């Protein structure tokens with residue numbers, strides 16, 4: 001009996017209660033998702049930025065690579081953002097000197113809001129494809145179709161109140177996203193500032209208040225973190241940053257070296273997308289933070305910085321990158337996904353044995 005055989009394994013149909021986090025933006029390639037699932041954990045596709053056809057194609061590609069369960073993740077529908085011309089111009093002025101360093105002379109066009117029907121169209125694909133597990137973040141959405149399709153449903157909470165609300169909506173398990181977590185904050189009730197809660201405080205409080213299983217997401221990079229999460233009352237874990245070191249992931253060598261060098265240099269900021277997200281502090285992030293100009297509402301800020309991001313990656317300019325990362329990122333390991341899963345399992349079992357004094 002490995003101590004890793006929790007109710008979450010039976011719920012997800014996996015050997016281990018370990019989920020590779022969905023990471024929208026091309027990081028969670030079908031190759032990564034399938035390799036993780038084939039290794040006995042749950043791979044997740046970050047589908048939020050994919051159009052319906054791309055989403056269907058990616059699901060098909062995963063299915064060609066594995067017959068094990070996997071997850072697809074979407075963002076909840078948010079109110080349409082408004083791009084006020086003065087705010088756009090102010091942010092363009094902040095970005096102009098940084099863009100000039102990369103040879104981008106003209107300001108990037110004023111972004112237009114994403115299509116309002118996108119989330120519904122994505123959800124329809126997820127239901128139609130009968131994906132084994134569906135997960136979501138940024139709020140709540142209509143779950144009937146995916147529930148009828150038989151998907152296991154995971155919702156993201158950053159506070160006890162959000163976890164209670166998700167249980168009321170009928171999710172099968174809760175991903176408790178702690179303050180350490182990399183990427184966007186899933187917060188949807190109350191203020192973002194109040195919802196950056198460390199995992200040690202968050203997990204037991206949520207576990208005490210809901211009857212569905214809880215998975216901790218945030219800052220876990222090795223088996224010690226997994227054992228700690230289980231000790232806190234979680235029945236599983238979700239790791240994002242740790243999987244960005246896998247060769248199957250869509251991260252570039254420059255992004256990986258930025259993650260590895262990011263010890264104690266992550267912050268939660270709106271500079272990247274307009275929504276609070278934890279990322280590595282770079283000169284670009286500092287320049288936007290220090291300018292005192294309010295970033296555009298999500299996701300317009302991400303659209304306004306898209307060209308600059310791409311050019312910085314192309315030019316190998318670490319100082320001008322946006323790299324989403326959790327607080328544990330310096331412990332990233334460049335291991336193939338199957339090896340990372342096996343290592344995490346071994347380390348967790350070792351940590352549990354050590355605690356039991358064996």
Ligand SMILES: Cc1cc2nc3c(=O)[nH]c(=O)nc-3n(C[C@H](O)[C@H](O)[C@H](O)COP(=O)(O)O)c2cc1C
Nearest residue numbers: 021023024046137181182183218219240241324326
């Ligand atoms: C690059 C990156 C992209 C992310 N994209 C998503 C996403 O699309 N959907 C989602 O639910 N969570 C997303 N997250 C958050 C993860 O689900 C998870 O909460 C986080 O990775 C856990 O913290 P860790 O990175 O310290 O392991 C993302 C995280 C990162 C690092």
